[in-house]
Amino acid sequence: MKRIGDKIGQTVIWMTAAVIVLLMLLFLVMLTTESGLSIQRFSWRFLVTSTWDPVHLIFGALPFLYGTVVTSVFAIIFAGIVGIPSAVFLVYVAGNRLRTWLGALIELLAAIPSVVYGLWGLFVLVPWLQNTGEPFLAKTLGFLPLFRGMPVGVGYLAAGIILSIMILPTITSLTRDILLTVPNELHEGAYALGATSYEMIRSVVLPYARTGIIGALMLALGRAFGETIAVTMVIGNRPEISGSLFSPGYTMASVIANEFTEATSQIYLSSLYEVGLVLLIFTVVFYALARLLVARMMTYRKGGASE
Amino acid sequence: MLRKSVIFTAITMAALAISLAGCGTAGSNGVVKSTQNASGTAGASGANTLTGAGSTFDYPFFNKAFYVYGQANNVRVNYQSIGSGGGIEQFIQDTVNFGASDVPMNSSEVAKAQSAHGPVVQIPITLGAEAIAYNLPTVKQQLKFTPDVLAGIYLGKITKWNDPQISAINPGVNLPNIPIVVVHRSDGSGTTYIFTDYLSNVSPNWAQKVGKGKSVNWPVGIGGKGNEAVAEIIRNTVGAIGYVELAYALQTNMTYGLVKNKAGNYVAPSVKTVQAAAATKPNISPTDFSIVNAPGADSYPICGYSWVLLYQNQKDQATKTALVKLFTWMEGDGQKQAASVDYVPLPSNVEQTALTSLNSLK
Numbered sequence: 001m002k003r004i005g006d007k008i009g010q011t012v013i014w015m016t017a018a019v020i021v022l023l024m025l026l027f028l029v030m031l032t033t034e035s036g037l038s039i040q041r042f043s044w045r046f047l048v049t050s051t052w053d054p055v056h057l058i059f060g061a062l063p064f065l066y067g068t069v070v071t072s073v074f075a076i077i078f079a080g081i082v083g084i085p086s087a088v089f090l091v092y093v094a095g096n097r098l099r100t101w102l103g104a105l106i107e108l109l110a111a112i113p114s115v116v117y118g119l120w121g122l123f124v125l126v127p128w129l130q131n132t133g134e135p136f137l138a139k140t141l142g143f144l145p146l147f148r149g150m151p152v153g154v155g156y157l158a159a160g161i162i163l164s165i166m167i168l169p170t171i172t173s174l175t176r177d178i179l180l181t182v183p184n185e186l187h188e189g190a191y192a193l194g195a196t197s198y199e200m201i202r203s204v205v206l207p208y209a210r211t212g213i214i215g216a217l218m219l220a221l222g223r224a225f226g227e228t229i230a231v232t233m234v235i236g237n238r239p240e241i242s243g244s245l246f247s248p249g250y251t252m253a254s255v256i257a258n259e260f261t262e263a264t265s266q267i268y269l270s271s272l273y274e275v276g277l278v279l280l281i282f283t284v285v286f287y288a289l290a291r292l293l294v295a296r297m298m299t300y301r302k303g304g305a306s307e
Numbered sequence: 308m309l310r311k312s313v314i315f316t317a318i319t320m321a322a323l324a325i326s327l328a329g330c331g332t333a334g335s336n337g338v339v340k341s342t343q344n345a346s347g348t349a350g351a352s353g354a355n356t357l358t359g360a361g362s363t364f365d366y367p368f369f370n371k372a373f374y375v376y377g378q379a380n381n382v383r384v385n386y387q388s389i390g391s392g393g394g395i396e397q398f399i400q401d402t403v404n405f406g407a408s409d410v411p412m413n414s415s416e417v418a419k420a421q422s423a424h425g426p427v428v429q430i431p432i433t434l435g436a437e438a439i440a441y442n443l444p445t446v447k448q449q450l451k452f453t454p455d456v457l458a459g460i461y462l463g464k465i466t467k468w469n470d471p472q473i474s475a476i477n478p479g480v481n482l483p484n485i486p487i488v489v490v491h492r493s494d495g496s497g498t499t500y501i502f503t504d505y506l507s508n509v510s511p512n513w514a515q516k517v518g519k520g521k522s523v524n525w526p527v528g529i530g531g532k533g534n535e536a537v538a539e540i541i542r543n544t545v546g547a548i549g550y551v552e553l554a555y556a557l558q559t560n561m562t563y564g565l566v567k568n569k570a571g572n573y574v575a576p577s578v579k580t581v582q583a584a585a586a587t588k589p590n591i592s593p594t595d596f597s598i599v600n601a602p603g604a605d606s607y608p609i610c611g612y613s614w615v616l617l618y619q620n621q622k623d624q625a626t627k628t629a630l631v632k633l634f635t636w637m638e639g640d641g642q643k644q645a646a647s648v649d650y651v652p653l654p655s656n657v658e659q660t661a662l663t664s665l666n667s668l669k
Contacts, residue, residue, distance in 0.1 A: 055518035122536060127543045152488055152544055154529055237493030237530030248529040258532055261390035262495025262521045264416065
């Protein structure tokens with residue numbers, strides 16, 4: 001009797017795990033089959049062509065790759081600059097009450113739906129950037145090629161800012177969890193050697209947690225790659241590569257969201273599927289790398305401070 | 308204890324299996340074929356649920372019209388506003404009773420549908436027009452645009468508002484020396500199709516370089532997703548210009564300009580001018596449906612039809628009766644509902660063409 005009950009239970013558990021793996025494989029298979037036509041016609045040139053012309057049926061994904069990478073990297077930099085010190089604050093400075101409340105507030109940012117971010121971005125952030133933010137940046141940092149061109153509000157900068165707000169909770173909570181795994185002996189040891197709190201954090205804790213924090217950043221980057229609605233509402237949707245953050249751009253997720261429902265010709269649909277395939281591969285690779293880094297950090301911890 | 312866990316697992320699995328099987332038979336996409344209802348309720352009056360899918364442009368009009376129709380007749384029309392492309396796809400798969408699209412199906416789509424389910428009937432159902440909206444708070448007069456100027460702006464050749472080409476057609480207007488911010492739709496839409504059709508018609512340069520389509524490779528400009536985003540960008544950016552659906556422009560009080568039509572008159576988009584344009588070509592067909600840059604003194608040059616797709620051979624009489632009754636009303640009294648939501652009713656000669664096509668359903 002016991003064995004049958006266990007066997008059924010085991011089968012169910014194996015089945016649920018299999019379903020997850022199967023779903024992933026099905027996604028990859030579906031995307032690859034549907035992009036077949038486009039892969040056949042454009043092959044590797046698809047990744048380096050800048051033209052996206054649905055009328056003359058010439059498709060190239062380079063502007064979308066560029067846009068996705070630029071907005072995500074921007075988001076990581078800014079979310080990192082705000083998020084990692086916030087996590088340090090939560091773990092080392094905040095008292096218990098403040099830590100709970102502030103932590104909850106940051107998690108709440110993650111609960112806001114993407115489309116609400118998009119609405120806020122379009123109706124609040126974009127006008128502000130156009131009238132105040134971008135002219136200010138043009139005046140002070142205009143010598144950099146990053147801040148040239150006419151401020152229209154929508155563009156890489158708006159998309160980057162929204163994305164950084166959206167991935168901030170991910171980075172903060174992951175970094176907080178990583179910092180909490182730093183063993184007490186390291187803190188005590190640093191204090192014993194006469195370090196101040198700031199020196200302890202800077203010279204002992206952060207280098208120890210570095211790998212894990214990088215892993216957290218990469219996980220957040222993976223999330224930023226796929227963010228669709230909030231980005232498409234504020235990025236200006238122009239498939240053009242430009243060095244300035246004020247210019248409108250386009251991301252892989254945005255072009256699929258914008259054009260998929262109305263794409264009727266086979267090659268057009270196939271090219272959109274291929275963009276989706278590239279996006280999926282990008283995200284999967286980053287997630288895999290991130291997991292590897294975090295796993296390595298955990299083994300370092302067991303082996304002691306070997307850095 | 309052990310027996311309980313086995314029984315529990317077995318019951319859970321059984322319940323799961325039954326509920327999954329139940330989901331499968333109920334119909335996953337909400338389509339209710341009339342034959343299932345006919346046995347219980349319809350009888351000789353026809354089916355009492357119809358489904359359709361397609362154009363988002365048609366949705367406000369359909370929403371109002373189907374509600375009014377439903378109150379008077381015992382028929383519920385379930386319309387899914389998923390976009391013209393989706394509508395065509397569902398129609399080809401025959402998962403809906405009718406499709407709706409801003410651009411009629413092209414020859415390959417018609418061939419696909421025809422080989423699967425027989426001949427296709429496409430009828431015009433409503434008219435859409437595009438207003439050229441702009442944001443110039445210092446300009447009090449309504450600006451005039453010519454086809455060349457619009458093509459020049461959208462090709463990126465005319466970049467400033469005080470360009471001599473624009474001042475020449477707007478004498479006495481103090482145009483500011485600011486750059487033109489071109490705005491267009493980023494999502495594939497029938498609105499873009501009508502606008503690019505117009506530009507291809509009036510500018511050989513545009514026709515060759517860009518062409519017409521629901522999505523095109525715009526030479527300049529920023530893209531907004533949907534009428535709302537385009538309108539918002541125009542509203543926030545001084546110097547912006549863009550094309551928006553007339554109904555939308557009217558309901559949100561946007562500033563729009565006059566456009567020079569083929570006869571040489573500057574007309575504003577309105578029910579009267581759009582109907583005048585449509586009336587100049589009563590014999591429209593799914594292969595010859597463009598009414599941009601129409602002749603006629605009162606015609607507004609940037610407008611087009613939206614279409615409903617039906618199969619000529621209906622599988623059962625009840626559905627056929629219901630569909631014919633619904634769309635006969637839509638082409639007749641139903642057009643009054645269009646005006647109440649700022650859509651343009653079809654001119655009577657086009658209604659006749661539509662009703663003739665509708666009668667071919669068997």
